[in-house]
Amino acid sequence: MKRTTSEEYVKRLDALRNEMLAAGTDVYYVPGGDFHMSEYISDYFKCREYLSGFDGSNGEMVITKEGAFLWTDGRYFLQADEQLQGTGITLMKMGEPGVPKISDFIKDALHDGESLGFDGRCVPAYFYDIIKKKLGGADVAFVTDIDLVGNIWTDRPALPSGKAWILDDSYTGMSFDDKLTKVREKLAEDECDMLVLSSLDDIAWLFGFRGNDIDFNPVSLSYAVITSDKSVLYMDEEKAADIKDALTAKGIEIKGYEEIFCDLKAMDPALKVSLDRSVSNLKLTSSLPGNVKTVDKPSPTVLLKACKTETEVENERKAHISDGAALTRILYYLKKIQGTPELLEGKITELDVAEKLLSYRAEADDFKGESFAPIVATGAHGAIIHYEPTPETNVPVENNTLILLDTGGHYMRGTTDVTRTVSIGTPSEKMKKLYTAVLKGNVALSHTVFKKGTVGRTLDILARKPLWDLGYDYNHGTGHGVGYLLNVHEGPQNISTGVRTNGGTPFEIGMITSDEPGVYLPGEFGIRTENMMVCVPKIKNEFGEFYGFETLTMAPFDRDLIDVSMLTNDELEAVNRYHKDVYETISDLLPEEVKNWLCEVTKPLTR
């Protein structure tokens, strides 16, 4: 792709300011999201990137008459600084001293009698609530039905037009009717008569389809409304062509994507609506009749979707066998290239490894694609937490360092997300010490027993403690939920210190969560060890119910990096038991030489 010049961005901003003038808007806000507040977005929605050239995953802009400002977080300060060169756009480093929050900035930028504009379809209602509150009684108008970037973006990509497809109930073990009954029960608990859904994975889960509209996330652009007697899916006709008959047969009505706005305007205002203002766009909430009662809370689908059915868990176990075999083959490959001229001469790159791993995964009959952009990071790249190799950043796999692989796949049998860190050449004592500390954390978390009602922020320290004890830490969460052939990052549960998120959803049986402590030494190397785990019952007695985790991921740890003297007996036993499981579970799927290697590297470690 031809790189856009900085002059071009200056021109675009000028053009946008003309549009602002024409629309009577003094301050224009460009969010980074799509109509559904998705984590990943399709190209159509990349307005901020079109306007600024900055293509990090987190960025929002405010354009005033005099200036243009872009907010992003610490992961992207360097990248944004570079990409914004010459554009005249001011980089606003989120969280840095003296840098205002975007809502405070907007408040201060607006004077009495002025107006704030944005595309209300791309802004969650709660953002509007915040701005509104900050402005207090100020005389400021909102213009929220304009897409000014769209007006100037002549070669804008089309909205995605992937076709949705049915995921048969035999894969998920729960029918639409059963899901609908549960959703309606939950609505009744809040005395709600109607649910407005706009999160794409929730809609796909509820109606039992998957889509092709967003890279890595098998979802389809759609909205949905559930009432006591109706279920309506709003999706473009062509997109719904292959699912229409099956859904109609289940009593689901399918209407055009945009028709939801008219339907909401025309709804019976006596109904009470359940709707989450943090994920519903402002155009949706503004379409509701003014006097309608609403309950602002997460959709009941969020928790229902997170608690996987027995069928889903059983399928996930199988998916992880295929996936573990593919991963084990790449681990074998990485060990075998040690010392070869090919490696030493720099002929094997990160992208080569990613491609090879993808080809192994793709051998599974039901492989549907990667679940996120693969991270294959050699040496110092491993210390960049969100690094992903691209043609621009790709480098040869280095010797005498570590390589970090954080990758995953979608299968009909579920979604995987796994990280292994491997030494190439001779690891240093520091590498072994830190790898073992990370492993201790991973094992402590996956093997703990905990009281029913426990939330992720309570468990986080189990993974972090071995690093804290040595004076190290990692600046990310310890675990996230994972969807079933859906988004690789899925709520509501997570495992984190709770500083950024409340970590407040208790674990429930069937929840699938990652366990991924790490440590990152800038300029040196990075380590992360990630397994996926499913929450299972453990003990029930007069002290209460206790849960624990079963590990789904099936791939060996790098024994070259384990300092056995740092492990307790319990930890050593846990690692040996896991390695035994891995061998017994996946070895039959491996080529003979890989199988023999796996047999060697999963033999019990001893003191």
Place this chain on the structure above:
Amino acid sequence: MKRTTSEEYVKRLDALRNEMLAAGTDVYYVPGGDFHMSEYISDYFKCREYLSGFDGSNGEMVITKEGAFLWTDGRYFLQADEQLQGTGITLMKMGEPGVPKISDFIKDALHDGESLGFDGRCVPAYFYDIIKKKLGGADVAFVTDIDLVGNIWTDRPALPSGKAWILDDSYTGMSFDDKLTKVREKLAEDECDMLVLSSLDDIAWLFGFRGNDIDFNPVSLSYAVITSDKSVLYMDEEKAADIKDALTAKGIEIKGYEEIFCDLKAMDPALKVSLDRSVSNLKLTSSLPGNVKTVDKPSPTVLLKACKTETEVENERKAHISDGAALTRILYYLKKIQGTPELLEGKITELDVAEKLLSYRAEADDFKGESFAPIVATGAHGAIIHYEPTPETNVPVENNTLILLDTGGHYMRGTTDVTRTVSIGTPSEKMKKLYTAVLKGNVALSHTVFKKGTVGRTLDILARKPLWDLGYDYNHGTGHGVGYLLNVHEGPQNISTGVRTNGGTPFEIGMITSDEPGVYLPGEFGIRTENMMVCVPKIKNEFGEFYGFETLTMAPFDRDLIDVSMLTNDELEAVNRYHKDVYETISDLLPEEVKNWLCEVTKPLTR
């Protein structure tokens, strides 16, 4: 004391209803607290006990024309049920299904045109806020300047009249001026001009005195107001007699206890007031001019008081040496009476042990009394978490079981709170397993390193995990702050799951907190192991600042109860190192035979 008959309580309620009629009050609320929302209260304030006979530490009453209702929590259901027999008072079991919250009950009990009465001096302002909010726009009057129980309580005890005394700065290492400067800095951060203080320990801390008004809590009934140029202590003249000169010399003005209400009414309404509505009584907040601006947050003294000075920490170390020696003597005594006829014939009771321990503690020159009512609990009594032996409950120390001692002392050099559980006779394997699990938790918490900013709810699982792993739990927090020659329970930090409290105050250097996991088997035995710890700096590097704990308590664990096979090498080493410390630190204070015994029981444990 003669036991009051149930008929007498019925009469008291009738008399109260006459008072309600005279006062024009339809519903009367009797809280359980004093004017300062103290944890312990003096007899003057025991209105609920006078009215109902129920003497648990937690209880509130609502009296309507038709009925009388008493709320208490699960610890006291049995006791309340018994004590309320024949009184006609309905027991409201807090947290049980179908039992309304007291605020909901009050709301439902009031009809339009009716009035709610209570003594506004005994009710925190935030409770009034809650009731007011629940009532919405209902036409209900509040009568908050009546003490109807006081009207009928003919032989009511007097308000406590203990004399306050100066605690010299040499004990605390911080002058009044330094404290005042810090308080004023914090007030300035919130743009406040005035602080209204009503927590008795905060007032004692700030002005550098201690008192004699409440059992176990060395505080004096008082209020205080700090402005940019004045510091006023409101305390009865006689009570202040011994501190008046010293305080006046520091520029502190002393006024009568009740004068604060007039002073608040007459204050400059342009001043902005910092005041915590959860600990300030309604009479205080109602005295403020109607248009005065207030900031509702914890007083800055709370955090300042919690972070002990270097002098205080050094003194606490010394206090724990005296205290540990006393405790070690009782541990020796308990081991020596094993198998004796005296024990086997039931001639040694829980109260005997408590008395003997008190006599050992009292040998220290600067001993000021017990820091709370001692818990000495043999056998099944140990499973009652809040058990304390009284002449009514006292039993002989049993053989072949455990005895739990949770006791503490006040010294000029600080306050202690320590729990040891000891086997008498031959312990069972179950006792050893659970004792060792509790010990593992205690050691894991006291030895962890954690990132600056970490809150107690993050650390809680370290103490709880060894029990959870075995399917056990304890239904109380893991740690609480401890005052310096002040309240044995002190905020703002605590260590808990965060279900009941937010556990949201990060640890800071100098905070002193208890570490007290336990396990309780009703009808069998109870185990708790409690040490006090001070927060200390550990590591500072590019990953941040890391803190940890130094253990203050100096008394051996019961090696007869430790199953070494359950300990990791690190845990075994930690226990052995602690025992070595204990011996080296306190042995010179012990009588020869105790010293020899301590030498034996602190020898390294081996596998």
